[in-house]
Amino acid sequence: GSRGVDESSVKGIAKLEDEASFWREVVHNGSGPGNAGGKAEFLQGKVNELIKELGGDETIEDMTEKLGQEINDILESIWSLDDVDARGASYPQPRMDRLLRMVGDSLTLFLQSKFDQTGLWQTPFQQAERDLRNAIELCKNWERVAGNLTSRKATHKGPQWQGDAFIDERMKRLTKRLEEISDLRKTQDALQGLLSPEEQRGLQLDHLFSSFAGEHALHVNAASNSTWAGAISQYEASMGPTEDQIVNKLRAEFVSNLIPSVGAVVESGKVGSESSTQPYQLLQNFSKYSFLLSRPKIS
Template sequence: MPRGVEDARKRFILTTTGNFFGTQPPPPLLDSPELNGFLDDGNQFVLSACRRDGELHLSNKIEASGDEKLLVFFKLRPTVITEDNLHQSLLVSSMLESPINTLYQALSQVFAPVLLQDERWCSAFDPKLAGLLRELQLGLGSVVLQGGGARPVGGGARPEGGRAEDDVLGILTPSDEFQYWEDLSGSAERSSSRERASHFTEQFKFIQKELAGLDGCSLLDGVELVEQSRDALDDVWRQAEVEPYPEARMGRLMDVIGGALGRFVQRKLSGLKIFEVPFVSVRENLRTGVSVCEQWVAACEHLTGQVWKRHTPHPWKGNKHRPQTLHCLAKRLDEVT
């Protein structure tokens, strides 16, 4: 096989690795035993790359420890990799945060939609396997939402059978947070924890329904939803029937509601036929979109910077919270108007 920089196989792998980690692979990696073994030994299926202490390292194992992100090359079949079969024999995947979270996101965003919704594959997929795939997706999702998809800090045990309330990395949408409490209401070990989760689930029911139907709303409806969401979160924070709502989760919920509102505004504005309707109408929609964004940012800052700071039974301890992504979108839209 060709060697060094003239080897197209090595150039592909090391260039991809360098681009992923944003660094130039050191020359010794060109002739590393891990890379040579992966390319030239048909029985060597895996090559992983990570960045440790500022340097790139290659391995023929998946070493998913610590907080390192991984890039993994693996073979479709046992074969020696050549320049001719390079792009037909290799798969490339990244691993971020944890194997569980990575698998869940890949399944939810890529493989489940293709296998369960695309007619070409759905018709050829055994219904029993489809059911198992859905069960796997739901099971992984539950683990991720409960914090089991992230590495425990310091290797310590998690409360409630492996769940960490302040672990919010798996919460990407409002429905994720609502599902977290619904799952916990049926799975927590202590009855008091189940009752608390059920209480929050009940409190969230109204805005859960409203946010789920966001696509069918108008921009003006979005302004009203901001007010409803603000009031719902205020009620949840102030409730005194069960143990208070965690501050870390509330900040994350504000962010993901902001994300949902931002995507809603973008979808509504992208549907405008700006060259076919009067600019006055376009500008009015833009201003309403800005209002949705600004009002949610203002609501979060007001609650966490003033209202909850003074709520003695459960005071907000951190700085006032601002959904930064939504704040930036509001500024950009305001510039356009």
């Protein structure tokens, strides 16, 4: 019977489907402590809801929104067991910790699938920037949801989380990788805006990002980290001649366009007039390249 089931043991529970199977087995074994008040049926249903919510084909933005609403509500109801009519019914913390990790893994798979469809390097910059920004927001939203659920100041009706709040280290590493990719794409876009087609060809700009082409950049684990680091090193080495060219171009932009234009406006004393439009526009254009100034050799 279900009396022999150790609910705090998560051995063999690697994905959400395993968790649903665990509670299905408890239900199958009949009544007992594990199914008091219909607890096992309730949990089996809730985990299946989680699987359904995380397995949809929505946009990254929609998933981020769902994370703060439906998925958050399901997790709260699992942890609190408010809807289970059994005194002392609880969901063991080691089990909740594993459940949260598996949700994080499902979100990672969701993002990997999205970027496998669109590509990280060939997608037009505006779309890539938007997708990456949304993906980073999704990761951070998950950190907030999981952190709120397990913090000492949690406002839900569930039990007090013991010890430190849950931190999804794998999701943190994925967030960092997404931010690195976003920086790379911004650099690529800024270079294409700053350098003429001829200069781009001369510096083989098309090949600059080729070291990332075969990378599964969102597969963040020990095995792939070394190949990613290698691709970054290759990219940095290739950037050498490009950076020299950038320094010259930015200097020329400053000297020939921006400084004289701003100086002329200041001298005329018409900062508020229409004549201030030109330097403002130049500053707007220049801000596009400001991202390059964060590179050590250029700054």
